[in-house]
Amino acid sequence: MFNGSKLDEDAEGNFILAAAKKIPGQWDVVIAEAMAAEMGVSLARQFYVNNPILESDSQVLITRLSEARGNQTELGTVCRSITRKLLEMGNGSWIYTPREGNMAAHIMAHSSVNWNDQCVWLDSPPTFLVDQLELDNVASASA
Numbered sequence: 001m002f003n004g005s006k007l008d009e010d011a012e013g014n015f016i017l018a019a020a021k022k023i024p025g026q027w028d029v030v031i032a033e034a035m036a037a038e039m040g041v042s043l044a045r046q047f048y049v050n051n052p053i054l055e056s057d058s059q060v061l062i063t064r065l066s067e068a069r070g071n072q073t074e075l076g077t078v079c080r081s082i083t084r085k086l087l088e089m090g091n092g093s094w095i096y097t098p099r100e101g102n103m104a105a106h107i108m109a110h111s112s113v114n115w116n117d118q119c120v121w122l123d124s125p126p127t128f129l130v131d132q133l134e135l136d137n138v139a140s141a142s143a
Helices: 029-046 058-068 073-087 103-114 127-142
Strands: 002-010 014-024 053-056 094-095 121-122
Touching: 014 029, 014 053, 014 103, 029 058, 029 073, 053 058, 058 073, 058 094, 073 127, 103 127
Parallel strands: 053 094
Antiparallel strands: 002 014, 014 121
């Protein structure tokens, strides 16, 4: 079992949505990251986000998203699903973002360990993320 969490922001760093959900099973770290990313992309699609950018601190996942077409592994299957959904939503793309550039997502993932149900926040972030989102925006603006 792992706790998947996803935080989505627009190009200016404004909060769009955050979600966390327990997913049963034993998963490799990269597959777990991919499953969390797929959950976030699915939610973004459900709420009609256009031209989404998937950010991940997993360099392996970002590389695999670019190579997903011919990859017949379980990870390849999840990555193909992610890329298909992103492209259906416009110019969807993916980018590697070091953890230091997106600590709010890291905090979200660690906080979700304590939750049993799926949690979704729309338009307004959970209170425990507000300060870190502000710090992340300041850091990315100065980079």
